[in-house]
Amino acid sequence: MHKITDDESLISLLFARDESALSRLAEKYHTLLLSITRRILPDARDVEECVNDTYIRIWNAIPPEHPVSLPAYLSRVARNLALERYTYNSAAKRSSALTDAFEELEEFMLPSCPDNVAEAVNEKIFHDFINSFLKSQTKEARIFFLRRYWYGESIEEISSSCHVSKEKVKSSLFRTRNRLRSALEKEGIVL
Amino acid sequence: MNEKLFDLFMNNVDASLLEEAMDPNALPGKSSIHRYLRPAIAACLCIGLLAAFFHMHQTPGSSALTSQELATLGYDLTSPLESLPLDLDMETVSYSMEYIGAANDIRVAQATFTSDGTEYTCRAYKTDTPQDISGIGTSSDDGLTLTADNTAISLVRSDSGDSYVSWYSPETETQWCLSAREDSATVMTTAYYMLMCLGVELTDVPAGADNISCNIVSVSGLTVGELNFTLDGTHYTYHTAPTSEVAYPFADISGDTKTYTSHITTKIGWCTAELYLSEDGSGKVIWFDIAPGLLYSLTMDRDADEEALLSMAEQIYTPVQGG
Numbered sequence: 001m002h003k004i005t006d007d008e009s010l011i012s013l014l015f016a017r018d019e020s021a022l023s024r025l026a027e028k029y030h031t032l033l034l035s036i037t038r039r040i041l042p043d044a045r046d047v048e049e050c051v052n053d054t055y056i057r058i059w060n061a062i063p064p065e066h067p068v069s070l071p072a073y074l075s076r077v078a079r080n081l082a083l084e085r086y087t088y089n090s091a092a093k094r095s096s097a098l099t100d101a102f103e104e105l106e107e108f109m110l111p112s113c114p115d116n117v118a119e120a121v122n123e124k125i126f127h128d129f130i131n132s133f134l135k136s137q138t139k140e141a142r143i144f145f146l147r148r149y150w151y152g153e154s155i156e157e158i159s160s161s162c163h164v165s166k167e168k169v170k171s172s173l174f175r176t177r178n179r180l181r182s183a184l185e186k187e188g189i190v191l
Numbered sequence: 192m193n194e195k196l197f198d199l200f201m202n203n204v205d206a207s208l209l210e211e212a213m214d215p216n217a218l219p220g221k222s223s224i225h226r227y228l229r230p231a232i233a234a235c236l237c238i239g240l241l242a243a244f245f246h247m248h249q250t251p252g253s254s255a256l257t258s259q260e261l262a263t264l265g266y267d268l269t270s271p272l273e274s275l276p277l278d279l280d281m282e283t284v285s286y287s288m289e290y291i292g293a294a295n296d297i298r299v300a301q302a303t304f305t306s307d308g309t310e311y312t313c314r315a316y317k318t319d320t321p322q323d324i325s326g327i328g329t330s331s332d333d334g335l336t337l338t339a340d341n342t343a344i345s346l347v348r349s350d351s352g353d354s355y356v357s358w359y360s361p362e363t364e365t366q367w368c369l370s371a372r373e374d375s376a377t378v379m380t381t382a383y384y385m386l387m388c389l390g391v392e393l394t395d396v397p398a399g400a401d402n403i404s405c406n407i408v409s410v411s412g413l414t415v416g417e418l419n420f421t422l423d424g425t426h427y428t429y430h431t432a433p434t435s436e437v438a439y440p441f442a443d444i445s446g447d448t449k450t451y452t453s454h455i456t457t458k459i460g461w462c463t464a465e466l467y468l469s470e471d472g473s474g475k476v477i478w479f480d481i482a483p484g485l486l487y488s489l490t491m492d493r494d495a496d497e498e499a500l501l502s503m504a505e506q507i508y509t510p511v512q513g514g
Contacts (some may be wrong), residue, residue, distance in 0.1 A: 032213070071213065072206030080202065127203035134208055139217065141307060146212035150201055155401070162218050167384075170401055171275075175307045175377065 007070040014062040022055050029071060033078045039152030040082035041089075050085055054078040075151070125187075133183050137176060144169050145176045255287045258302075264288075266300035266315050271385040279306045289314075291326045299324050309373050311381065316366045321359035325368045327351070344386070346416070348375045356382035360389065376406040397422055397506055410446040413486070418507075429507055430488040440465070441479035445488035449473065455497065459487075459504050468495055476500045478508075 006028065013021035033051045041047050057077050067073035134142050143162065147153040148169075155173075159166040211217050258269040273281060284304040291297050291314075299316040316324045327349045344358040355370035356378055367389075369382045383405045396403060400420040408415050408430075415432040430444045443465075451467035451474070458464060464478035474495025477488040489504045 067206065069206040069210045072209040075209055075213075076202065076206070130201070130203050131205045131208065134204065138307065139211075142208065143212045143217055146204065146208060150204060150209060151212065161215070164218075166401075170403075171380075171384075172307065174380070174402070174404060178374075178377070179307075 010070060011062060011066060014059065015066075022059060025055060025058065025074070029074050032071060033074060036075055036078050036151060037082040040079070040086050043089075046085055046089065047082075050082050051078065053081050057081065079150075129183070129187055133180060137179070140164075141172050141176050144172045148173055255285065258284075258286050261286050261288075261300050264300065265317060268300060268302040268313060268315060271388040272302060272304065272313065275306070275381060275384050275388075279304060291324060297322070297324060306381075309371050309377060311369060311371045311378075313385070314366075314368045314370075317364060318366050319364050322366050323357070323368075324366050325355045325357060325370055327353050327355055327370060342386075344382075346375055346379050346382075354378040358382075358386065376404065379405040396420055397503070399423070400427075402426075408446065410444045411442050413442065413444055415444050415446075425494055426492045427503060428488075428490045430486075432486045434484055434486050439463075441477070442486055443477050443488065444486045445475050445477060445490050447475055447488075447490055451475070457497070457501065459501065459508060462487075464501075464504070466497055466500055468497070474500050476504050478504070 010021055010024055010028070013024065030051065033054055034047060037047045037050045041050060054074060054077050058074065061077075065073075134145070137145070140162075144158055147158045147161075148155070153161075155166050155169050158164075158169045162169070258267075261268060268286065269281070269284075272279065272284060284302050287301050287303075289299050289301045291299055297316060299314045301315075302313045304311055304313075314324050314326075316322065321343065325347070327347075342358050342360055344356065346354070346356050348354045353370055353372050354375040354377075355368055357366065357368040359366050367385075369378060369385060371378050371381075380403075383403070396418070397420075400422045402419065402421040404419045406417040406419070408417050410430065410432070413432040413434060415430045418429040420427055420429075428445070430446070432444050434442065436442065449469060451469045453468045455466050456463065457466050457476075459476070459478045460480075462478040462480050464476050466474070466476040468474040472493040472495055473491065475488060475490040477486070479486050487504075487508060489500065489507070491500065491503065
């Protein structure tokens with residue numbers, strides 16, 4: 001309850017255009033944002049700029065936006081900014097922690113389709129599919145999957161923060177990837 | 192994979208799920224009181240154990256038991272299950288003794304459990320000869336038998352969609368079987384960890400390897416056992432398959448159709464080996480152990496050279512005839 005109240009008051013401060021909201025956001029979420037962007041961007045200066053840009057984006061977006069979950073909203077903005085920066089910096093060699101995690105998934109995905117086909121895919125289909133898929137998994141499998149492939153955490157980090165063995169994390173990820181592949185194939189979704 | 196599309200895909204994850212993933216309380220660990228209570232519960236169970244034991248022997252047929260009761264009959268099914276890297280709550284595992292076989296004359300110890308939505312049945316049977324205790328009826332020819340540590344391991348996919356892995360341990364005179372209505376790769380990978388716990392190494396996977404998975408695949412008309420693992424960022428695929436065809440050149444069971452730029456003939460143990468390298472850093476080596484009639488292949492996706500391939504091949508390859 002305390003956490004929800006904190007986030008609600010933060011959003012209220014943003015709605016009131018109170019600049020102290022930014023320092024409070026940083027106080028509460030700076031570490032989270034750093035951890036997300038560090039997994040995508042190897043350069044510390046890029047990370048710092050990206051996190052600062054996140055605060056600016058949040059300031060500009062709220063209001064009118066009123067996120068249901070402030071940490072998830074912040075995470076999404078930071079991750080997207082970091083990925084944008086990463087793409088801009090280097091299109092050639094992928095070498096960050098998150099893109100390494102993507103490579104694990106790559107072999108389980110169907111072959112790439114032409115861009116024109118890809119562009120035609122309805123975003124709503126993705127939204128319905130990924131959330132339905134994740135909700136059909138066990139809570140533990142879902143958490144491991146998102147920590148690995150959304151937040152880019154290492155196996156060791158997941159093992160440590162979730163108090164389970166590394167083997168258990170690996171096994172769960174392996175099985176979830178297999179189920180994701182089957183579900184994608186079944187739905188005819190090509191990534 | 193189209194990266195932009197994949198980003199779009201992952202960006203559609205609901206905020207509630209993202210928040211759940213980072214919630215430190217989302218996955219509460221087992222309370223410490225659980226740990227303290229466990230010995231006490233075990234002690235209480237011991238008190239009633241003899242009564243249960245005698246009751247068990249007076250009532251033939253399927254009977255639900257505790258793991259401790261099975262242990263008194265010489266069956267430890269708990270240890271291999273506890274070692275599995277699965278989403279497995281041991282408190283939901285059910286144990287029993289079951290009569291199986293055409294004449295219902297084989298009494299096996301059984302544990303059933305569900306993990307990641309897959310229902311597994313693990314059976315053990317004390318016998319001095321290997322037996323089929325799968326109870327899964329007629330199977331197709333889509334099976335594979337491997338030998339490791341003097342243990343014959345069979346992987347079978349049945350026509351009904353079940354897969355099972357069975358193995359006989361001559362040291363403990365126990366026939367084991369793990370089955371599930373799942374693809375053979377899933378069951379084989381789970382069995383792989385059980386075998387390791389029971390002291391049977393399917394192959395000498397190098398220390399530090401991860402993303403280990405087993406599978407059964409079909410290559411060049413042969414049923415091939417496949418082991419995948421990653422070590423220091425390099426992905427390795429190891430294949431083995433029995434064959435009765437001894438003519439040279441022997442079959443390439445790597446399943447890899449890439450065109451390689453260099454090729455040398457070399458040796459792995461006593462076996463002639465063909466080693467191929469590509470300019471993109473990948474490579475493969477294939478060899479044939481004519482005595483047991485086993486084909487092998489090892490591929491690596493990067494940093495391949497003659498030394499790296501031969502070193503890894505000799506590390507994971509255990510000659511059936513003992514070198």
